[in-house]
Amino acid sequence: MSDIRILSLYSGSSGNSFLISTKKGAILIDAGKCARTLCQSLAEIGVDIDEIDANENATAKDEDMLTTLEVVYEFYLRGFDFLPVDIYKSHATKFLIEDGKIRLPFVSLSGLGESAAWNLMEGREGRQFLSVEEVAAACPKVSKTHIQMLMDAGAFGDLPETSQVSLF
Numbered sequence: 321m322s323d324i325r326i327l328s329l330y331s332g333s334s335g336n337s338f339l340i341s342t343k344k345g346a347i348l349i350d351a352g353k354c355a356r357t358l359c360q361s362l363a364e365i366g367v368d369i370d371e372i373d374a375n376e377n378a379t380a381k382d383e384d385m386l387t388t389l390e391v392v393y394e395f396y397l398r399g400f401d402f403l404p405v406d407i408y409k410s411h412a413t414k415f416l417i418e419d420g421k422i423r424l425p426f427v428s429l430s431g432l433g434e435s436a437a438w439n440l441m442e443g444r445e446g447r448q449f450l451s452v453e454e455v456a457a458a459c460p461k462v463s464k465t466h467i468q469m470l471m472d473a474g475a476f477g478d479l480p481e482t483s484q485v486s487l488f
Contacts, residue, residue, distance in 0.1 A: 395422060400421070400422055401420075401421045401422070402421060402422050402423075402424060403418055403421045403422065403423040403424065404424060404473060404474050404475065405423075405424050405425070405426060405428065405429060405470065405473050405474075405475040406423065406475055406477070407440070407444060407449070407455060407470065407475050407476055407477070407479070408444060409423055410423055410424060410425055410426050410440075410475070411423075411425045411426070411441065412425060412426050412427065412434065412437035412438045412440065412441045413425050413426075413427050413434060413437060415428075425437065426440055426441075429469050429470070429473055431465070431466070431469060432466050432469055432470075435461050436459070436461050436462045436463070436466050439459045439460070439461035439462055440455075440459050440462060442459075443455065443458035443459035443462075444458070444459075449479060450479075450480075450483045451479060451480050451481060451482050451483040452467060452471065452476050452479055452480070452481045452482070453481060453482045453483055454483060455467070455476070455479075
């Protein structure tokens with residue numbers, strides 16, 4: 321029987337992250353927080369990102385997340401700062417340089433795939449949204465779950481959820 325190690329990197333109302341590891345490999349379970357927090361938490365417990373990569377049972381989603389995590393971790397260790405996902409500024413799949421910082425792409429959000437990411441870019445083209453509701457209407461491939469993920473990540477800034485105005 322192998323030794324299983326379960327570490328809580330952080331836990332709270334704004335996000336939870338656990339690292340489950342054995343001698344054969346490790347898996348990182350949903351972060352829910354910014355990349356900087358995740359990288360700091362991994363560094364504090366001395367986890368080598370290669371340990372996560374060694375997981376033979378990783379799904380395609382795990383591998384995609386690992387790729388993003390590796391890039392973010394490497395840049396973080398080199399002193400770079402990251403900008404969060406932004407509905408108007410993020411690219412579907414590319415990390416962008418902005419004011420000497422790195423802007424995260426839409427696909428850096430775990431669970432938001434390329435199809436939805438490209439739909440967000442197409443839907444925002446030439447538009448200034450009045451609400452999150454308008455974003456959802458302009459981007460049919462973006463599910464309610466994706467919209468919530470974007471809201472949780474702060475991608476909409478101060479954009480209100482609805483275009484309706486309350487008179488009372």
